[in-house]
Amino acid sequence: MSHAHSDASHDAHGHHGHGDHAKYPFLAHHFDTPNQQFESGKLGMWVFLATEVLFFGALFVMYAIMRFKNPEVFSYASNYLDTILGGVNTCVLILSSLTMAVGVRAAQTNKKGLLVTCLALTLAGAIGFLVIKYFEYSHKFHLNLKWGIAFYQPVDESDAALVKVPPEPVANPVLAIAAPNPSAGAKTDPIVPLPAVDRSAIAPPKAGPDGVATVALVEKAQEPAHLKPQAEDHLLDPVMPPNTHKFFAIYYIMTGLHGIHVLIGVGVIGWLLVMAMRGAYSSDYFTPVDLVGLYWHVVDLVWIFLFPLFYLIH
Amino acid sequence: MTTLDARPTIAAEAPDNYLTFRRGLISWLFTLDHKRIGVMYLAAVLVSFFVGGVMALLVRTKLLFPGQVEWMTAEQYNKAFTLHGAIMVFLVIIPSIPAALGNFVLPIMLGAKDVAFPRLNLFSFYLWVFGAICAVWSLIAGGFDTGWTFYTPYSTTSQAGGVIPVLVGVFILGFSSIFTGVNFIVTIHKLRPPGMTWFRMPLFLWAVYATAIIQVLATPVLGITVALLVIERAFNIGIFDPSMGGDPVLFQHFFWFYSHPAVYIMILPGMGIISEIIAVHSHRHIFGFRFIAFSSIAIAIFSFLVWGHHMFTSGQSGLMNVLFSAITFSVAIPSAVKVFNWLATLYKGSISLNTSMLYGLSFIFLFTIGGLTGIPLAVLSTDIHLHDTYYVVAHFHYVMMGSALIAMIGGLHHWWPKMFGVMYSEFWGKIACALVFIGFNLTFFTQFMMGSQGMPRRYYSYDQLEGMAETFRIYHHLSTGGSYIMALGFVITGIYLIHSLFAGKKAPANPWGGASLEWQCTSPPPHDNFSKTPRVGDCYDFSAVHWDEKQQGYVVDADAHVAAASSGKGH
Numbered sequence A: 001m002s003h004a005h006s007d008a009s010h011d012a013h014g015h016h017g018h019g020d021h022a023k024y025p026f027l028a029h030h031f032d033t034p035n036q037q038f039e040s041g042k043l044g045m046w047v048f049l050a051t052e053v054l055f056f057g058a059l060f061v062m063y064a065i066m067r068f069k070n071p072e073v074f075s076y077a078s079n080y081l082d083t084i085l086g087g088v089n090t091c092v093l094i095l096s097s098l099t100m101a102v103g104v105r106a107a108q109t110n111k112k113g114l115l116v117t118c119l120a121l122t123l124a125g126a127i128g129f130l131v132i133k134y135f136e137y138s139h140k141f142h143l144n145l146k147w148g149i150a151f152y153q154p155v156d157e158s159d160a161a162l163v164k165v166p167p168e169p170v171a172n173p174v175l176a177i178a179a180p181n182p183s184a185g186a187k188t189d190p191i192v193p194l195p196a197v198d199r200s201a202i203a204p205p206k207a208g209p210d211g212v213a214t215v216a217l218v219e220k221a222q223e224p225a226h227l228k229p230q231a232e233d234h235l236l237d238p239v240m241p242p243n244t245h246k247f248f249a250i251y252y253i254m255t256g257l258h259g260i261h262v263l264i265g266v267g268v269i270g271w272l273l274v275m276a277m278r279g280a281y282s283s284d285y286f287t288p289v290d291l292v293g294l295y296w297h298v299v300d301l302v303w304i305f306l307f308p309l310f311y312l313i314h
Numbered sequence B: 001m002t003t004l005d006a007r008p009t010i011a012a013e014a015p016d017n018y019l020t021f022r023r024g025l026i027s028w029l030f031t032l033d034h035k036r037i038g039v040m041y042l043a044a045v046l047v048s049f050f051v052g053g054v055m056a057l058l059v060r061t062k063l064l065f066p067g068q069v070e071w072m073t074a075e076q077y078n079k080a081f082t083l084h085g086a087i088m089v090f091l092v093i094i095p096s097i098p099a100a101l102g103n104f105v106l107p108i109m110l111g112a113k114d115v116a117f118p119r120l121n122l123f124s125f126y127l128w129v130f131g132a133i134c135a136v137w138s139l140i141a142g143g144f145d146t147g148w149t150f151y152t153p154y155s156t157t158s159q160a161g162g163v164i165p166v167l168v169g170v171f172i173l174g175f176s177s178i179f180t181g182v183n184f185i186v187t188i189h190k191l192r193p194p195g196m197t198w199f200r201m202p203l204f205l206w207a208v209y210a211t212a213i214i215q216v217l218a219t220p221v222l223g224i225t226v227a228l229l230v231i232e233r234a235f236n237i238g239i240f241d242p243s244m245g246g247d248p249v250l251f252q253h254f255f256w257f258y259s260h261p262a263v264y265i266m267i268l269p270g271m272g273i274i275s276e277i278i279a280v281h282s283h284r285h286i287f288g289f290r291f292i293a294f295s296s297i298a299i300a301i302f303s304f305l306v307w308g309h310h311m312f313t314s315g316q317s318g319l320m321n322v323l324f325s326a327i328t329f330s331v332a333i334p335s336a337v338k339v340f341n342w343l344a345t346l347y348k349g350s351i352s353l354n355t356s357m358l359y360g361l362s363f364i365f366l367f368t369i370g371g372l373t374g375i376p377l378a379v380l381s382t383d384i385h386l387h388d389t390y391y392v393v394a395h396f397h398y399v400m401m402g403s404a405l406i407a408m409i410g411g412l413h414h415w416w417p418k419m420f421g422v423m424y425s426e427f428w429g430k431i432a433c434a435l436v437f438i439g440f441n442l443t444f445f446t447q448f449m450m451g452s453q454g455m456p457r458r459y460y461s462y463d464q465l466e467g468m469a470e471t472f473r474i475y476h477h478l479s480t481g482g483s484y485i486m487a488l489g490f491v492i493t494g495i496y497l498i499h500s501l502f503a504g505k506k507a508p509a510n511p512w513g514g515a516s517l518e519w520q521c522t523s524p525p526p527h528d529n530f531s532k533t534p535r536v537g538d539c540y541d542f543s544a545v546h547w548d549e550k551q552q553g554y555v556v557d558a559d560a561h562v563a564a565a566s567s568g569k570g571h
Helices: A007-013 A018-022 A032-067 A073-081 A082-110 A113-144 A149-150 A174-177 A217-221 A245-277 A287-311 B027-030 B034-062 B074-110 B120-138 B163-190 B203-237 B248-281 B289-305 B318-330 B332-344 B355-372 B375-380 B380-386 B390-420 B428-454 B468-501 B558-566
Strands: B543-549 B553-556
Touching: A007 B027, A032 A073, A032 A245, A032 A287, A032 B163, A032 B248, A082 A113, A082 B332, A082 B375, A113 A217, A113 A245, A113 A287, A113 B380, A149 B203, A245 A287, A245 B203, B034 B074, B034 B120, B034 B318, B034 B375, B034 B390, B074 B163, B074 B203, B074 B390, B120 B163, B120 B318, B163 B203, B203 B248, B203 B289, B203 B553, B248 B289, B248 B332, B248 B355, B248 B390, B289 B332, B289 B428, B318 B380, B332 B355, B332 B543, B355 B375, B355 B390, B355 B428, B375 B380, B375 B390, B390 B428, B390 B468, B428 B468
Parallel strands: none
Antiparallel strands: B543 B553
16 A cells, blocks of 8 residues: 655656665665565565464364364373473574564664574574473374374284274275264274264264264263373273374374474575674664464464363363 | 657657567566466466467367277376366466556556565466476376376375476475456555555456465365375375375365365456456446445355355265355355446447457356356256266366457457567457357367266266267267367367467557546556556546557546546546
8 A cells, every 4th residue: 555655766767767776885776765665575474474363264164164073182182291301492583582672673673783692592592492392202203102003003913912003094985974884983993984874864862962973972972081191102091082183193293393383494594694694684684583483373373272172171 | 758748659768668578587486477468378378278278179179089098098088087177277367467468457457566566476487487397397297187186095096106296396386376467456455556545456457466366275285285185195094094094075175165266266357358358348337336346255255155055966965065055056146246237338339349348248158058057066956966977077168268268368368468568469369269269169068968967077988888979979079079169169269369479460559439537648558557557537437538549559548537537427
């Protein structure tokens, strides 16, 4: 909406209108004023962040649907996540957002030393987050809390006899839906395919979330006492609900995608730090610091939603 | 040197234009000029269009025969139509108008020197190239036979080796589309010169703006969906795969949450082009400017609320079906607003029946058929019968090809003299347009007829049931014949357009009598678009546009034009 420039400035600059361009070397040829360039960059970043929100938004919707259909899985499997490490990571990210915000202010007010310090602290926070996340992931990998079929592979070969290994993925899942295993839904089966319900022809069941979890499972989910893991190895745990692998699938996808964003953050903040030490930013030109700041706050914000949704169930 | 105040003359042309500004392959590959990027997109899109078209012809030729043919197995047939669909949607139609034509004309129509982020613009082009490379990689890896919709569980279990490569390609193409959208939104918001208010902006820009909003908000959902599908196919994580406790219908929801808005990504810019073509070539002020402008925004908003109508037979609840059906009907309102406004613009206009205008009129005709045949598909009861038949195929080809692509071809003819500074042969243009129009209707109208009689889409053969071949053979033969006529039309188009590049008559700055800013710079435009910040009038006020015998083109009397706009004589 706003026009950062006026008729007068054009007329004054005449043919090429390069007055501002001579004064500000960073001003690209197709912008008339530094302010117009800054505003464009800022709007572009906000629009891009809108796509990021939609990107994660789809995953949050998927989380909501899966949790609605398998509440027992989420309340059970959440116990395997380390709340302490997750909480520490939350604090680390929030603090790094604070140092980023102070850094942007420092750039605007020409405080180069403060800017460099803040960017270094933010970078340390981002790397620290990833290090903690690495320990969390590797611990779970060690316990074989993985995605998909790998979730059901015993950690120790000697345990293999004790563990119920799920059947191989069915060659034709369409047929599997049409004619499910008669024991599907029974407590002992680790993976429950969707039940054989033609929902366009048959009314949905009266109780339970639309025939995905059986009524018995939902009732079980409402008894928190059952949902505490009772064995060290999840494969030996008698109360582990079916389809628990789905929780870890979505956990790795969402935290992994967030982790990739943090990794990108490490890259761009590191680049800002180098440029800031060279004195590239001043109150005239701080657009990159401002834009990376916006990005970093969104990455932070996503984690603030992820933490309670995964770690703090019950 | 040409300025906008004086009447531009051919003799006083700018010393260089964007084509001659720098020379050499490197200057093209690393260019940041939106016009060159637009031209590169155009070439790339047209090559993909050729490949996708060849696939379509293969599919149609197979269907001349009801049963097995030796030269194409059922599996190859599945791969051919899948490739046709995926190429046409992701590589051709989605980038065709915004990224190719839009990139070229958007900044010029706006009066800007370039898009807001030229580097990002070049980056999106290379993302497109990487996406196309992934499609080729997928072919080498064994192709894919899932249909362009990649429905689970088939896409997680299909034996074809190229599914993951093409999904990676779609993911990358999605980002290309997002970055183009970001660029256009910011350009339209921040780079408008003084005087270029929202309501002086040409309707093409309104349409591209509405498109960009959809691109930015819907495409990330597709990106994450295909990413999840890749993970599902590679690791069986149990999100979409029912054998691992996943929900395949969830995939359909995610997919159509993007892909229905994507339908409007394809059609909205086409509608924008038609608004330009109809107004300029009937030399009459566009009727109902604000209605057309806001109907673009309305379509963009509605586009997010109707995805469920692809899943009436997928086991949605009855309530959801009813809601989605009702909202789907409401899309007819903004679409009809546009059609009626175009017709009202034509009324008492001084119509030049040249090639662009013929494509424009074809669009109105075909889009009306495409739109009206959507109504039986939005009605729940009739959709049960028509779902997954050739009726659906015909419906979306009338909208995607008969409307979006025809508009793209029309726009290409409309802006061709501006882009390359040459005139093509109107005679051959009209003949090719007639062939495309006749061929198109022959191809797809017959498909409405066989679809409503129950011919299922995507079938390799149609001789399984007694009497089936007898019923459908004549329609398939007519349809295939039509596709050959259409192909001939496109081949002729390709020949005379390429011929014009080498031997075409030099184009005047304003061959059609347009009043928007792109007609006020030389053809082809200079490197910086405007040597001086342009003065903005009402882009649909043709009262100050006069034919100039000496230039064999129109000239805009800038003073009178701007004065008319500021005195409120416009809309």
